[in-house]
Amino acid sequence: MNDCKGNILIVDDEKGLRLGTKRLLEEEGYIVAVAQNGSEGLQYGTTNDFDVAVIDLKMPDIDGMEVLQAIKQSHPNTVCFIATAFASYDTAIQATRIGAFGYIPKPFSPEELTYQIELGIKQRKLILDAQRLEQEREKNLLELANEKSRLNAIIKSINEGVIVINTNGALAYYNYSAIKLLGLSSLNIGENALSILPEQINEIVNKIFHSDKIMLKSFSTELSLNRQNEIFLEAACTPIPNPDGSLAGVVIILSNITEYKRIEIIKNQFVSMVAHELKTPIAAVQGFLNIIKDDSLNLSEEKKKDYLQRSSQRLKSLTDLVNDLLDISRLELKTKQKEIIDVNLCDIINSTLQMLELEIAKKELTIEKNEIEIIPLIKADFNEITRVVSNVLSNAIKYNKPNGKIFIDLNSSQNYVILKIKDTGIGMKDSERQKLFSEFYRAKNENTRGISGTGLGLSIVKRIVDSYYGIIEVDSEYGVGTTFTIKLPINPN
Amino acid sequence: MSLIAIIDDDPDIIDASSLVLKAKGHDVITANNPNDGYSIVKYKKPDLIILDVMMDEPDDGFYLAQKFRKEGITTPILMYTSVSKAIGLDFGKSEMVPVDDFVEKPISPEELINKVDALLNIKEVN
Numbered sequence: 001m002n003d004c005k006g007n008i009l010i011v012d013d014e015k016g017l018r019l020g021t022k023r024l025l026e027e028e029g030y031i032v033a034v035a036q037n038g039s040e041g042l043q044y045g046t047t048n049d050f051d052v053a054v055i056d057l058k059m060p061d062i063d064g065m066e067v068l069q070a071i072k073q074s075h076p077n078t079v080c081f082i083a084t085a086f087a088s089y090d091t092a093i094q095a096t097r098i099g100a101f102g103y104i105p106k107p108f109s110p111e112e113l114t115y116q117i118e119l120g121i122k123q124r125k126l127i128l129d130a131q132r133l134e135q136e137r138e139k140n141l142l143e144l145a146n147e148k149s150r151l152n153a154i155i156k157s158i159n160e161g162v163i164v165i166n167t168n169g170a171l172a173y174y175n176y177s178a179i180k181l182l183g184l185s186s187l188n189i190g191e192n193a194l195s196i197l198p199e200q201i202n203e204i205v206n207k208i209f210h211s212d213k214i215m216l217k218s219f220s221t222e223l224s225l226n227r228q229n230e231i232f233l234e235a236a237c238t239p240i241p242n243p244d245g246s247l248a249g250v251v252i253i254l255s256n257i258t259e260y261k262r263i264e265i266i267k268n269q270f271v272s273m274v275a276h277e278l279k280t281p282i283a284a285v286q287g288f289l290n291i292i293k294d295d296s297l298n299l300s301e302e303k304k305k306d307y308l309q310r311s312s313q314r315l316k317s318l319t320d321l322v323n324d325l326l327d328i329s330r331l332e333l334k335t336k337q338k339e340i341i342d343v344n345l346c347d348i349i350n351s352t353l354q355m356l357e358l359e360i361a362k363k364e365l366t367i368e369k370n371e372i373e374i375i376p377l378i379k380a381d382f383n384e385i386t387r388v389v390s391n392v393l394s395n396a397i398k399y400n401k402p403n404g405k406i407f408i409d410l411n412s413s414q415n416y417v418i419l420k421i422k423d424t425g426i427g428m429k430d431s432e433r434q435k436l437f438s439e440f441y442r443a444k445n446e447n448t449r450g451i452s453g454t455g456l457g458l459s460i461v462k463r464i465v466d467s468y469y470g471i472i473e474v475d476s477e478y479g480v481g482t483t484f485t486i487k488l489p490i491n492p493n
Numbered sequence: 494m495s496l497i498a499i500i501d502d503d504p505d506i507i508d509a510s511s512l513v514l515k516a517k518g519h520d521v522i523t524a525n526n527p528n529d530g531y532s533i534v535k536y537k538k539p540d541l542i543i544l545d546v547m548m549d550e551p552d553d554g555f556y557l558a559q560k561f562r563k564e565g566i567t568t569p570i571l572m573y574t575s576v577s578k579a580i581g582l583d584f585g586k587s588e589m590v591p592v593d594d595f596v597e598k599p600i601s602p603e604e605l606i607n608k609v610d611a612l613l614n615i616k617e618v619n
């Protein structure tokens with residue numbers, strides 16, 4: 001089978017000719033529709049966009065000319081032929097005037113018909129191509145008209161500041177963001193931009209103006225502007241070339257990088273704190289080993305053993321610290337999937353108390369528990385919730401006074417399970433309480449000396465609670481005690 | 494024989510340093526925070542102070558050294574540092590830090606003894 005070469009309509013009241021033509025053209029690869037009289041032809045031709053129509057002139061009901069006229073009116077791109085045995089010059093002229101492409105005199109040979117149809121199909125293609133080109137051209141013209149105002153609107157609405165300077169230093173273009181970022185009250189086209197812009201930007205602009213050849217790359221600088229709050233800007237200056245390659249001006253893009261700077265400072269502080277926390281135990285262990293190695297000190301075996309014991313204690317706390325750091329990184333990156341199961345907070349409290357039995361006994365603490373009979377299960381990761389409970393409970397032990405008390409209250413309200421852990425410990429000052437959840441923050445005073453910890457525990461607890469859309473609150477009175485309240489949603493969704 | 498004050502919040506460092514100094518025949522007094530450190534220097538008048546730069550706060554050792562100098566205490570100070578250099582602070586070059594020498598942790602007995610002896614000798618010469 002050939003691919004379809006086109007859609008053809010044959011309108012003829014003579015059955016034999018109609019069907020013969022149909023068969024012939026179908027063999028040539030056309031799709032052919034036939035109409036047996038004028039009104040049928042008119043209906044088909046006006047409701048479908050045929051490539052080519054061959055219309056018999058003389059039909060009993062409606063004249064071929066009328067059919068042609070109707071088709072050309074509704075589908076001007078359908079290429080129409082008039083076919084008739086009564087060929088005359090006049091009808092040919094009349095038919096072309098109405099819109100016929102050609103005239104096929106009857107009787108016609110198969111070769112003659114297919115030749116004419118092929119011409120018609122070619123014509124149809126030309127018409128459609130021309131129409132498509134015309135539509136594209138119109139669209140392009142419309143786009144061109146819109147382009148300028150659209151580009152303008154885009155540049156005006158972006159957050160980055162845009163400033164264009166001519167080679168003579170005159171301001172050629174700016175947007176509102178540029179005014180805002182530079183903290184100016186206004187800018188005026190044509191004024192000397194170099195007298196307004198910060199020195200650091202001027203330096204780069206001048207460098208571009210005075211360089212021998214134009215390099216099509218940008219030069220960036222970071223600058224800080226002190227207004228009510230210090231803001232940091234990045235200014236990227238790029239030369240604009242003329243079509244002939246000479247320098248037309250410079251475009252300056254200003255971006256607000258204050259937030260990046262703030263994060264960079266936090267990161268640097270964190271890194272140096274981590275470095276300090278990691279190095280402290282290493283330095284202690286290395287110091288002990290240096291002493292043990294040194295024969296001139298004549299260390300007793302007992303002392304050596306004591307130092308080794310203390311070294312291994314320090315290494316254990318170093319391992320705890322590294323594990324805590326890994327936990328923080330895991331919670332931040334959310335790399336580990338939570339294993340969500342039904343968690344019974346009551347069970348976790350009991351097993352944690354069991355685990356901490358020794359520490360509780362050492363300080364001779366009393367535990368008082370108050371829980372409602374049926375505590376709702378929460379959907380959470382068992383290990384994470386255990387981490388929260390054990391951390392807060394071990395703080396309540398570590399920072400408690402000897403013979404002190406710990407009150408544990410487990411309750412539920414609406415969608416939350418509420419756990420309160422109250423101790424009768426050393427408490428916190430307000431300033432200490434505010435920094436409680438920061439990394440490496442540990443209240444340091446005469447009461448906390450000798451209490452060990454990584455300084456990361458509560459920071460981890462807060463991250464876990466936050467990850468369940470829970471709430472952790474702390475209430476404390478210096479010298480009296482501290483209460484932690486943890487609210488966890490029963491169903492986090 | 495000299496009296497040496499060690500002010501550091503790490504009990505293991507205090508212990509190790511004391512042992513080394515005592516082995517060389519020095520007497521040692523210790524404090525594990527800036528306040529106690531200030532008191533022992535003020536009242537026991539040591540011949541040398543070994544001072545950790547970072548205790549309760551990141552640079553409270555440094556402030557304590559300034560306080561001593563402001564109050565006219567000229568006792569030589571040997572400062573223990575840990576990560577200060579690694580994170581870009583070079584106290585050694587700064588005249589703002591009124592100390593006489595630095596020991597980077599971890600301490601080695603030999604280096605500690607050498608630096609302590611050097612500072613005590615200068616003191617004697619003066």
